[in-house]
Amino acid sequence: MSEKVFDILVVGSGLSSLVFAEEYLKKKNNIDIISPNFKYKIKTEMDYNFDPKTLPPQFKKNFSKIVDYFHFNNLNFDKKNCNILGSLEFGGLSNYWGLQMDKEANEDLNYFGNKAKKEIINCFTEILKEKSLIGNFGTYKNSLKINNFYENILKKYKDSKKLIIEKSLIAINKNNKKNIKKLNPDLILKKIKKKVTFHNFFLKKISKKKNLIFLHCIRGNEKRIFKTRKLILATGTLVTTKLIMDFLNIKREVPIKHHPRLISMYIAKKKILDNTKLTAGLLQIKSRKKNETFSGDLRPSNKMILNMAFKIYKILFPLKSILMFFKDYIFFSNNLMGSNFSNLYIKKINKKFTIFSKNKETLKKLKRNQKKIYNFLRKEKIIFPFFKNFFPGIGADYHYYGTIQAGGKKKLSVNKNCQLLKNNSIYIVDGSVFNFKKNLYPYGYVLANSKRIAKLINR
Ligand SMILES: Cc1cc2nc3c(=O)[nH]c(=O)nc-3n(C[C@H](O)[C@H](O)[C@H](O)COP(=O)(O)OP(=O)(O)OC[C@H]3O[C@@H](n4cnc5c(N)ncnc54)[C@H](O)[C@@H]3O)c2cc1C
Structure with a gap:
């Protein structure tokens, strides 16, 4: 000792x-x-x-x-x-x-x-x-810039009683463009x-x-x-x-x-462009209702994510070149629920x-909330009428x-x-x-x- x-x-x-x-x-x-x-x-x-x-x-x-x-x-x-x-x-x-x-x-x-x-x-x-992390919070401003199509959606939902649509805070240090670190x-x-x-x-x-x-x-x-x-x-x-x-x-x-958590994949009509080139959730979609806590987000795919998907889901491999070409139009979303x-x-x-x-209902509840995110994305003409869910387990x-x-x-x-x-x-x-x-x-x-x-x- x-x-x-x-x-x-x-x-x-x-x-x-x-x-x-x-x-x-x-x-x-x-x-x-x-x-x-x-x-x-x-x-x-x-x-x-x-x-x-x-x-x-x-x-x-x-x-x-x-x-x-x-x-x-x-x-x-x-x-x-x-x-x-x-x-x-x-x-x-x-x-x-x-x-x-x-x-x-x-x-x-x-x-x-x-x-x-x-x-x-x-x-x-x-x-x-x-x-120097990215995002706005109170008096702190280090803006995450996204394209106008999505900025307009943010404006439209500013006073919504049902949903909160906001840009995320991202744990990336951004002092200057060349020096991006997690x-x-x-x-x-x-x-x-x-x-x-x-x-x-x-x-x-x-x-x-x-x-x-x-x-x-x-x-x-x-x-x-x-x-x-x-x-x-x-x-x-x-x-x-x-x-x-x-x-x-x-x-x-x-x-x-x-x-x-439930992971969803969507096919976007419009790319989401940002000033980070990262696969973080750029736009967070949450419920504003008091007794309802769920979120979804929009994160564009990239080479790394797709390569990982090809490794895990070998069935996708024949589609590799097509999916890589359209990668910016493939959105992944994390659907999460509160504690x-x-x-x-x-x-x-x-x-x-x-x-x-213990509870056998978790996936059912996740899917129910994901449907609300999907309906929002459809209503705003962000995606085509398609989604694929992946449940990684409780x-x-x-x-x-x-x-x-x-x-x-x-x-x-x-x-x-x-x-x-x-x-x-x-x-x-x-x-x-x-x-x-x-x-x-x-x-x-x-x-x-x-x-x-x-x-x-x-x-
Ligand atoms: C893939 C992934 C994505 C994530 N994404 C997000 C996200 O976007 N946003 C978010 O908010 N959170 C996210 N998280 C969760 C977030 O990473 C964790 O909440 C956070 O890292 C926890 O940090 P921690 O220091 O408390 O614990 P840990 O990072 O788990 O650190 C625990 C430490 O304790 C040490 N340790 C363990 N057992 C012992 C022992 N017996 N004796 C001595 N040392 C021990 C380990 O070596 C480690 O150093 C994600 C996690 C993962 C894995």
């Missing part, structure tokens, strides 16, 4: 961890991060040109990384009824795609209380500014790496002794216990939930919030934490959150400063502490909250 007692230790190397570290280091000289870094490698500057490396491993039929994540974390999922993703690479899920952010925050942040809510929104704006873990690490000590270990279990937190870690056959006064847990919702359920000895089944439609649970069964789903939205919510009263809750109610030396800074009912692309707010907690600790 190492005798050193740390003041503060961060676990995880995803964006929620690195955004915390970056903010913390504005006032402090160094920080220690525990992360297994199975493939630890500081990449050279990554131009965001859709390098296939940025695709989730299962899209490339590379399952070994996913298997490692579940095996080492003692997690299991019922493959018959859900499809979950996790990554132990440096950067975690934050490496993959993750381009779009949703401005909506009003209702979803209420349980943090007014003061914290305001601070989270301020931190969100700070992230947009510091990283907000990814490498980008932050490059800035702070001299002040970070990485401990290449894997966290198995948390325990406490008096006012210290003990982190039981492994690396191959080596075991080590790290002792710390403050623990910042940023291992992503699934692992954080498992570690805390184990720590608090919670036996009941815990619902995991997420945004069920009320969540359908994932975690429970310890026979010493293993298992994730499963949990294949990769937005996991809401297991240890802020402002709750249950054992499995954190206070407004994201300290675990049962042990205020443990801070949780990933998605676990949120419930995104309205916001359907939430990681901007997860990062904003992580930044807020770093500021709070620095005070």
Whole structure:
């Protein structure tokens, strides 16, 4: 056992961890991060040109990384009824795609209380500014330009009572045209790496002794216990939930919030042109009704997306040259639903934490909402009367959150400063502490909250 007692230790190397570290280091000289870094490698500057490396491993039929994540974390999922993703690479899920952010925050942040809510929104704006991300939010303006046909639709629906049609916020750094980079873990690490000590270990279990937190870690056959006064847990919702359920000895089944997803393909009548050349959702279509939360978006296809589709759906291969020629007219859309439609649970069964789903209605509900998006697209003469839906499975939205919510009263809750109610030396800074009912692309707010907690600790 190492005798050193740390003041503060961060676990995880995803964006929620690195955004915390970056903010913390504005006032402090160094920080220690525990992360297994199975493939630890500081990449050279990554131009965001859709390098296939940025695709989730299962899209490339590379399952070994996913298997490692579940095996080492003692997690299991019922493959018959859900499809979950996790990554132990440096950067975690934050490496993959993750381009779009949703401005909506009003209702979803209420349980943090007014003061914290305001601070989270301020931190969100700070992230947009510091990283020069694309889009407009409050006083922040870094416009995403699209062609007039679509701008006119935006104007037409400005005061609609049924739908919100808006341009997205996109996590692409755009200082100038040549220098387009995705907000990814490498980008932050490059800035702070001299002040970070990485401990290449894997966290198995948390325990406490008096006012210290003990982190039981492994690396191959080596075991080590790290002792710390403050623990910042940023291992992503699934692992954080498992570690805390184990720590608090919670036996009941815990619902995991997420945004069920259906992918649709449409054939457009008019190209959507923008100033980024990216495959992000450029136009977001959402319901304005209070008790209805769903969204669809418009994202034009490109070479990379089509090549991926040919790999997955071999039947399309003979059409390759035709589809490539018309690629700008092929639109993909993510249809997402709010957290009320969540359908994932975690429970310890026979010493293993298992994730499963129950509700058989999810796909039916997704299709019902997709039909509303389709009707809108037809009404506005955006598409031809054709669509093809692809259901990636329950949990294949990769937005996991809401297991240890802020402002709750249950054992499995954190206070407004994201300290675990049962042990205020443990801070949780990933998605676990949120419930995104309205916001359907939430990681901007997860990062904003992580930044807020770093500021709070620095005070
Ligand atoms: C393909 C894809 C597209 C997405 N698109 C969007 C989008 O457009 N908009 C949006 O809002 N969100 C999107 N998301 C979700 C978003 O990427 C995640 O919400 C975000 O990356 C979560 O970041 P995180 O730092 O909290 O967790 P992660 O990125 O999951 O990081 C967790 C970290 O913990 C480490 N770790 C795990 N277990 C252990 C352990 N036992 N011990 C030590 N370390 C451990 C991992 O190595 C990793 O470094 C997408 C996700 C995917 C996969």
